[in-house]
Amino acid sequence: MAEEEFVARPGRRPTGARRNAPRNQRRVRGGDDVMAVLARSVRDVEAAIQRRAATPSVRAEFQAVALLLREERARVLADQTGSATSRAEQLKRLDGIAAILARVAVRDSALLALLADDAVASDAARSRKRDMLRVAGIEPVPDAPPPAEPAASSAFAERRVVPQSVISRQLANPFLAPDFSAARPAPPRPRRLAGWELLGPLLSSFERAGGGAPACMELPEPAPWHVPAGLELMPHQARLVAAAAAGHRTFLLADEPGLGKTAQSLLAAEAANAYPLLVVVPNVVKTNWAREAGRWTPHRPATVIQGNGERIDGFADIVVVNYEVLDRHVDWLGDFGFRGMVVDEAHFIKNKTSQRSQHVLELSDRIRSRIARPLLMALTGTPLINDIDDFRAIWQFLGWIDDTQPVGELMDCLEDAGLTPADPGFYPAARQCVIDLGIVRRRKVDVAADIPARRIADLPVELDDKAGRSIRAAERDLARRLVSRYESALAARASDTVVSGIDSRIDMDLVRRVAGRELKETSTTSTGENVFSMMRRIGQAKAGLAADYAAQLARGAGKVVFFAKHVDVMDVAEESLERLGVRYSSIRGDQTPTSRQKNIDAFVNDPDVAVAVCSLTAAGVGLNLQVASNIVLAELSWTDAEQTQAIDRSHRIGQTEPVTAWRIIAAQTLDARIAELIDSKAGLAARALDGSDEGAQSSADVQLEALVALLTDALSQAPETSRTRR
Incomplete structure (x- = not known):
């Protein structure tokens, strides 16, 4: 300033x-x-x-x-x-x-x-x-207006890109004119509130509301809605989809984390036929959005913008982009013809002077200038009554206000109320006007009957940085070592007999013996890359992303328990939380009983301590952490039992809300393969539905099966001469 x-x-x-x-x-x-x-x-x-x-x-x-x-x-x-x-x-x-x-x-x-x-x-x-x-007796001169900034500096403009796939889409439809179906401006109405400052009173109306005041628009009764086989739309989700089907087009969806905001948004877009749909998200949930789109709307192709967008599908119905690369793509995104836009973790745009906020607002303006009633959805778990001033940018994204005053339906509602900010009744009436425009806020405790008492939600993340590339290279090296052992063992055989397995040309009995030998050797030596060091490196690479997600949960849903297996993963997570300004307690195995209890008490009793960073082995048993209903599992356990014990630190007597465990999984790595193995052996599908525990397995079983799967995949992709002996 x-x-x-x-x-x-x-x-x-x-x-x-x-x-x-x-x-x-x-x-x-x-x-x-x-x-x-x-x-x-x-x-x-x-x-x-x-x-x-x-x-x-x-x-x-x-x-x-x-x-x-x-x-x-x-x-x-x-x-x-x-x-x-x-x-x-x-x-x-x-x-x-x-x-x-x-x-x-x-x-x-x-x-x-x-x-x-x-x-x-x-x-x-x-x-x-x-x-x-x-x-103090000093008269200040009014602030000088800030100097106008150029639309884009030369350095900034140089970063702008147009992916080749987008150009191909444009060339495929050379005569397709833009859809400028925005309604003609309505004739001006006499403005009784002209001259009144209204944004301040509107924000103040949320501060003045009592604790029992409603914070959710009236939603219609849920109507039957087709969802893919194996999925079920919960009643609270169906209500929002019904509102979109009935014609409502702007939503500030502020449900607590764990209530399925992603699915509600995708199905609302389906109900409103808001395609193509633009989804702007934090980097940590970008992959998950693409996965959820594939689950809930499989007939709508989705594409994710990575970097300069070389691999995106320009013909996709759903385009997912993260805030960090939005500046490179804002030009062509504004001309793409989107009929809907979703902004996830919308409190990220609260600072209207930031580039990402300005880009989001620019895109929503351009969409509204072309489409009469586009679907615009802002998703955030942050309670509405805290930091309400931060919602100026969100309201502007939704088209409810501009820089200086309410506009459109909101202004009409305020005029129709017949009150001014000088009237005490103005404030509850103004608050209701805003809520009716599309604020939807439900807590877990409000819809407890809709959701299981305990459930596990996977959050896949892309490790697309230097660490991610190094991990994938190490996986390839481990696979090559296993293949080499397999080939040596095969060559030493006197017989050319091949035992049938997944692939008739792969000796699965030999595969299991090679994997078992690898596991036995690596469990007794620390040299070289092995399945244990791989999982530790993956945990380190995920730690910052997992901590970032824990911070987002803490802002929206209160206290969060963060579990990790390794101390260095906990260190990275705690450094990330400090950088984000989030207070935490650390619960580790090397603490004295007094220090451990002090950290537990701080998390349980101090409202400012938002996250408990816990060792999976040291804090997985013997703790009562039911003040939190959200758990982040930054690293996978080798057994489902260890994972369940950690979740039960919060899911226990005294817990008043359904518990959600968010499992952070590194996509396209050994991490994802091990998650599938654990789930297949423990019956995760049944556990997600009713909290039951099925089956049991040892850690060695999962480790062996992971190596078997890694070697089998490598052999399946190798030339035939590498798999059999002629």
Whole structure:
């Protein structure tokens, strides 16, 4: 933010604490000095935080104090006209105020972020800062408008790409005109609310609502809806799909994690015929969206944009792109002809000055300019009554507001209410107007009858970085070593007899003996790449992604238990949580009983500790962590029993909500193969439906079967001479 500028008034000598103020500041009347104003404001903020969570007005006050404190410190340090003693005394007072700010900030990570040098000042914080200066007798000059930025710098423009597949799609339909079916503007209505500032009161209406106030639009009764065989649409999901089928087209879907927002979005798009559909998501869930599209809408081809999009299908109905690469593709995405757009983890766009927020808003504007009533869905698990000011960008994405005021249906609803912000009844009426536009919020406890008491959800992730490439190369090396052993053993045979198996040309008996020998040797030596070191490396590569997902869950659903097998995986996860500003407890095997209990108590009792990072072996038994209903399994166990024990730390007596375990699986690696083996032996399908446990297996069984599958696949892809002896 540009610093405030002040106009000097000639002919008047400043007095008191402002005697040494720069010439571009002026007093207009008597008042407190800046120090007194800062001290009083920071005490007010501290008291407010102690009484309740930080509201938008409290955050604005907090940031205003931080901004003015920073400017006052710079002024004191730059002033060389006073004595060193006076300057030291002023700095000491400022340090005291800064200490109170820091003490307040550690109670709320959102406040802590406002202290960063690059934190963007909200309009409310700027306004409050100006008020504070006026109380101190200083009249600020209105902020100068920021310099207009070019549409795209040359460096930024150079990153823009158009995949060849998209060009092929355009060439295949050279006479297909864009669909500009946007409705003609309605004739202007007399505006009784013209001149009223409405966005602030709209946001305030959510703060004023009591705890029992509804936070969900009225949804129709669920109607029968065709879903692929083997899948079932839960009643709460069917209600939203029914709303889309009935013609509703904008949704802020804020269901808690675990209630199937992805499936609801895909089926809502089907009900609204909103194809092609654009889906913008965080990187960690990009692969999962493509997988879920294949499950729920298998007749709608989906494609995922990786990097510059060389491998995308330009003819797909569903295009999935992550925030991190959106800047490269925003041009052609805007011209693709989308009839619907879904933004997952929509709180990612809360900072309207960020590039990703601007790109998302640009794309929604371009879609709405072409399509009269496109399907627009913002998905987030963040409760609506916290940080409501962050929802400005989401409301703008949905077309409910613009930069300055409500628009369209929302403005019509406010006008029809016949009230103004001066009327007490305005606030509940305005809140209901917003909710009726499409806010849908259900908690697990609200729909407990719809979902099993315990379930496991797989979240596949792509390891497409350097570590991922290294892991896939190591898997190929391990497969080649197994093939070499197989060929040597086959060549040593006196007979050319081949035993039938999966492939009639592969000796499956020999495959199992080679895999068993490999497993026996690698369990007694630590040299070379083996199945154990491979799984550890995969865990390390997944750790950051798993921690990022745990942080997303914590923001939307409260406390989360994070399990990992290896200490170095826990280390990476904890570093990621620190970087994300998420407080956590660490529960490890090398802790003393006192230290362990202290960390457990912090997670259970401290509302600010959002994640418990636990060792799967040390914390998998003997703990009561039922304060959390979401579990992240960052690494796979070798047995289903160990995995179940970890889940039961939360799924136990005292748990009031259904428990969801999110299993992070590295797609197209040994990790995915082992997950399938564990599930096939433990009856995961039955467990997901009713919580039953079926079957049991040893860790050695899974390890052996993983090597057997790896060798069999490698032999199946090898030339025939490598599989049999002629």
